[in-house]
Amino acid sequence: VEVQAKDLERIRELGRGAYGVVEEMRHLLTGVIFAVKRIHSSVNDESRKRTFVELDACIKSKCCPQMVRFYGAMYREGDVWICMEVMDTSLDKFYRMCVDSHSIVPEPFIAKVALCVAQGLNFMKEELNLIHRDVKPSNILLNRQGFVKICDFGISGHLTNSVAKTMNAGCKPYMPPERIDGDTKDAYGVQADVWSLGITLVEIAAGAHPYGKWKTPFEQLKQVVQEPPPSVDKNLGYSDEFHDFVKQCLIKDCKQRPKYEQILKHPFIINAQNEHEFDLGGFVSTILDASNVERDRVLKGISIENDA
Numbered sequence: 496v497e498v499q500a501k502d503l504e505r506i507r508e509l510g511r512g513a514y515g516v517v518e519e520m521r522h523l524l525t526g527v528i529f530a531v532k533r534i535h536s537s538v539n540d541e542s543r544k545r546t547f548v549e550l551d552a553c554i555k556s557k558c559c560p561q562m563v564r565f566y567g568a569m570y571r572e573g574d575v576w577i578c579m580e581v582m583d584t585s586l587d588k589f590y591r592m593c594v595d596s597h598s599i600v601p602e603p604f605i606a607k608v609a610l611c612v613a614q615g616l617n618f619m620k621e622e623l624n625l626i627h628r629d630v631k632p633s634n635i636l637l638n639r640q641g642f643v644k645i646c647d648f649g650i651s652g653h654l655t656n657s658v659a660k661t662m663n664a665g666c667k668p669y670m671p672p673e674r675i676d677g678d679t680k681d682a683y684g685v686q687a688d689v690w691s692l693g694i695t696l697v698e699i700a701a702g703a704h705p706y707g708k709w710k711t712p713f714e715q716l717k718q719v720v721q722e723p724p725p726s727v728d729k730n731l732g733y734s735d736e737f738h739d740f741v742k743q744c745l746i747k748d749c750k751q752r753p754k755y756e757q758i759l760k761h762p763f764i765i766n767a768q769n770e771h772e773f774d775l776g777g778f779v780s781t782i783l784d785a786s787n788v789e790r791d792r793v794l795k796g797i798s799i800e801n802d803a
């Protein structure tokens with residue numbers, strides 16, 4: 496069945512971003528529930544529309560368990576509606592729930608997230624020839640079944656109008672050094688996404704984004720390009736493998752930074768692949784359902800188990 500905007504009924508809001516809103520909607524003809532992202536788009540130019548249609552077909556054609564299922568995009572009243580699978584939460588909201596309980600996010604969780612994101616990005620590159628360009632906690636979604644999936648691949652960048660783009664060009668806290676100051680040909684390699692993954696992992700492990708708020712692009716340039724890369728505090732109790740994984744992802748010189756082939760062979764990732772004890776779906780459900788007090792106890796329990 497071809498989904499049309501007129502057949503969709505709004506259920507509730509799932510979240511809001513810089514460019515629009517994401518809502519849960521029911522397809523009236525089939526009863527299927529979608530997450531619909533509505534972006535105000537001033538894209539009228541034919542060639543950009545064509546690129547978009549091609550991209551749409553490309554992403555619809557292939558998917559993997561680490562990518563949020565994409566059902567297609569449509570135009571309505573000058574907006575673009577992007578239809579995708581509904582997930583239970585996003586990593587930004589989820590890690591903040593842990594921080595609010597004064598607990599660190601357990602390492603087996605972080606390891607599984609790193610594994611899935613690396614697998615998803617690798618699949619995108621190998622099978623769809625796509626580079627994500629916007630890897631960050633809010634674009635990593637989780638569900639109670641234990642799936643970790645990336646979303647917002649490629650599409651948004653093609654749609655948002657150029658004014659919005661230039662306004663937001665700098666000051667993106669997940670941008671690698673080569674995109675802030677470097678050769679344009681390096682700026683969009685696969686390694687850019689590897690850097691953003693590294694920043695994402697530091698953020699969820701440390702409980703806060705490693706860089707402060709920049710007031711000007713110059714401050715960003717100074718910090719990201721000139722200072723040593725961020726790392727996770729050794730006192731938080733994470734493994735040496737994790738610290739090394741982050742260090743590899745955050746190699747400032749993009750030519751030295753590993754690509755997915757190497758990333759997927761790192762001991763931190765291999766261990767995550769061999770770890771079958773940790774029940775990520777159960778953990779996500781428990782945290783989402785728990786009251787604040789209960790959540791405290793669950794998280795403390797997990798970190799004690801890890802120490803044992």
Ligand code: ADP
Nearest residue numbers: 509510511512513517530580581582585633634
């Ligand atoms: P951003 O990613 O910049 O925060 P978005 O507009 O892409 O902005 O998404 C806004 C929020 O909507 C996200 O932070 C996430 O929590 C939620 N969201 C996005 N897509 C989905 C989805 N498929 N299922 C459930 N929640 C989603």
Ligand code: MG
Nearest residue numbers: 512633634647
């Ligand atoms: Mg997003």
